Every structure is written in structure tokens, then in C-alpha cells.
Amino acid sequence: MGWAMIGKIRVCLITPPSPFLTNGRAFMSLGILRVAAALEQAGHVVDHLDLSGVENYLDVMEAYLNQSEVSVYGITATTPQMPSAAALGWMIDWHKPDARIILGGAHVTAVNAAQKKGGAIDNIRRLFSLFDVLVAGDGERAVLVAIEDDSPPIVDADNPASPLFLSPGEMSILPDPARHLVDVSSYDYEIDGERALSIVSQQGCPYGCGFCSGRVSPCHRRVRARSIWSTAREILQLKDRYGVRGFMFYDDELNLNNDRLEGLMGALWGHDLLLRGFV
Structure with a gap:
């Protein structure tokens, strides 16, 4: 390469x-x-x-x-x-x-x-x-x-x-986003009053909505999901490192694959998290 x-x-x-x-x-x-x-x-x-x-x-x-x-x-x-x-x-x-x-x-x-x-x-x-x-x-x-x-x-x-x-x-297997290069504490999004960070677990949306500029772009149309383990590991590490319980999934649509979504929620069950995403 x-x-x-x-x-x-x-x-x-x-x-x-x-x-x-x-x-x-x-x-x-x-x-x-x-x-x-x-x-x-x-x-x-x-x-x-x-x-x-x-x-x-x-x-x-x-x-x-x-x-x-x-x-x-x-x-x-x-x-x-x-x-x-x-x-x-x-x-x-x-x-x-x-x-x-x-x-x-x-x-x-x-x-x-x-x-x-x-x-x-x-x-x-x-x-x-x-x-x-x-x-x-x-x-x-x-x-x-x-x-x-x-x-x-x-x-x-x-x-x-x-x-x-x-x-x-x-x-x-790519490295996690280099959040050490930003002042994480200066971001102030909350979920139900709890400080929250954003995360991406999958990219792409298979639908062709007329209003969406991404519908002709393969990287925006083709659904590519990280493994459940990779996503859960990043979330739990962020919780430990930054002391946050809230996470906003910035996936195009979090529920494109319900089996994967249920598996991810199962991997995060019991960790006292507040989760939000686009569906």
C-alpha cells in the first residue's frame, strides 16, 4: 500500500x-x-x-x-x-x-x-x-x-x-477519532440533562430520497457498519476517559439492521448509559 x-x-x-x-x-x-x-x-x-x-x-x-x-x-x-x-x-x-x-x-x-x-x-x-x-x-x-x-x-x-x-x-480496525486534539470539555450537548458525546457506528443510507445530496455518492449510499465490539469498546472507553454517560449516534439511520442494533444494545446493557440516535 x-x-x-x-x-x-x-x-x-x-x-x-x-x-x-x-x-x-x-x-x-x-x-x-x-x-x-x-x-x-x-x-x-x-x-x-x-x-x-x-x-x-x-x-x-x-x-x-x-x-x-x-x-x-x-x-x-x-x-x-x-x-x-x-x-x-x-x-x-x-x-x-x-x-x-x-x-x-x-x-x-x-x-x-x-x-x-x-x-x-x-x-x-x-x-x-x-x-x-x-x-x-x-x-x-x-x-x-x-x-x-x-x-x-x-x-x-x-x-x-x-x-x-x-x-x-x-x-x-481504524483508530478512534483523535479527540485528544480538541477541547472535549468545551462541547456541551446533553441527553436528559447528562453530558453527551457523539459517535458513529455505521455509515450510509440505502434510500434515494430526492432531497438528499448523498443519494448519488457511493460512500453515502452504501451501508458499512463497524463491528458491535468496535463500537461498544469505543463508547465504554469514552465513558471512562471523559466521565460521560450520554452518547448521540450520528449514523445516518441507526436502525437499518435491527439485529445489529439489538446486538449493540445488548453489548451496552448494564453500563448505565443514555443513548440517542437517528431512526
Whole structure:
């Protein structure tokens, strides 16, 4: 696997703010923290700028750029976060014109899926005017390609035939999200008055709802579930480490497989937990 062969580098990963939310620090962004964990596992050094809920986020970005020698930056973004992501990209390029700026996340994944079907060509061109490399789909392996000097302009991990597209087995053995890179205590989501953290036990939804931009993206359509053991282990470790009893499942639909759901609830039975999820 070529992505394990490059030398150690320092990467700055950035979570842009979500000003459209009433509380920008309810749920931490787990996707970019999973990417961070994959980079660390491969021997790289990761800085993470968590700008969720930060109103003066450009000031924070500029302060970092003025004191950092980092030359590789990765930004995640949903579509509503794109104005903030674009502003961050412009600032990085202004201060460090030789830096490599990578965009990943839900927005670029949806745009890439649309352009494969003949649409969104202008959207792709616009993204390339702002960013050097686009990562579509699963970022955990793809980022190790995107940080290489000879990376293609689009690293497409939204193709089930690609080795970058994660299998359920791989999802079960990947390192947990690098929550040590964020101030976990600054997030304040609660379930029935109890402090809670978010977790993802499976990805994907098989349905084709017309309002959903993910319906044409394989990584959003194909259901891939972690093992019950992997999910339960992470939850119980988080309970011990952070002293929380509440957990919000950010699965697209937690009850897609009722047998799996019953098995997971059985594995967590008796641990005094408060659980919530989308069904």
C-alpha cells in the first residue's frame, strides 16, 4: 500500500465554523478527527484548528500561520461551511503561497459525485480555483495520498472499486477519532440533562430520497457498519476517559439492521448509559 511509504510530515487540519447553527459546539466533527487519527497512525504529526463556534476564526487562522512552518493544510466542509472554508483557503494561500491546501468532506464528495454524472462542472472548477487537492469520499486512507507531492488533483475515495474506499472490516480496525486534539470539555450537548458525546457506528443510507445530496455518492449510499465490539469498546472507553454517560449516534439511520442494533444494545446493557440516535 503506497500510502504507508512517505516520510513524516506535519499537517494542519482545520474544522471551519458553522455560523448557521444555534450552537456551534454541540457536536465535534468526527470525520476530520478520524482523518487525524489515520495520519498519526501513519507516523505524521497533526495540528488541529477546531474553529467550531469561533466568531473571529480568521484571526485565529492568521495567528497560527504567523507562527507555524506547516506547509500542508486540510480543510473539511459541508456545503453551508463552504464560505468559511473558502475564506480560510484564501488566507492560507495569501500567507503561504507554496502551501498545499486540501479540501475534503461532504461538500466536495457531493460535487464530485454529481460531476461523474455530467453535472456540477462549474462547481468543480470553482473548487480548484481555491484548493490544490480535492478528496472525495472516505478520507482516512485518501489523505495519505493527498499529502504526497505527486498527488492527483482529485483523490477519489468515493469509488467502491478503489482501495481507498473503506470496507466494513477496515472501519472496525481504524483508530478512534483523535479527540485528544480538541477541547472535549468545551462541547456541551446533553441527553436528559447528562453530558453527551457523539459517535458513529455505521455509515450510509440505502434510500434515494430526492432531497438528499448523498443519494448519488457511493460512500453515502452504501451501508458499512463497524463491528458491535468496535463500537461498544469505543463508547465504554469514552465513558471512562471523559466521565460521560450520554452518547448521540450520528449514523445516518441507526436502525437499518435491527439485529445489529439489538446486538449493540445488548453489548451496552448494564453500563448505565443514555443513548440517542437517528431512526
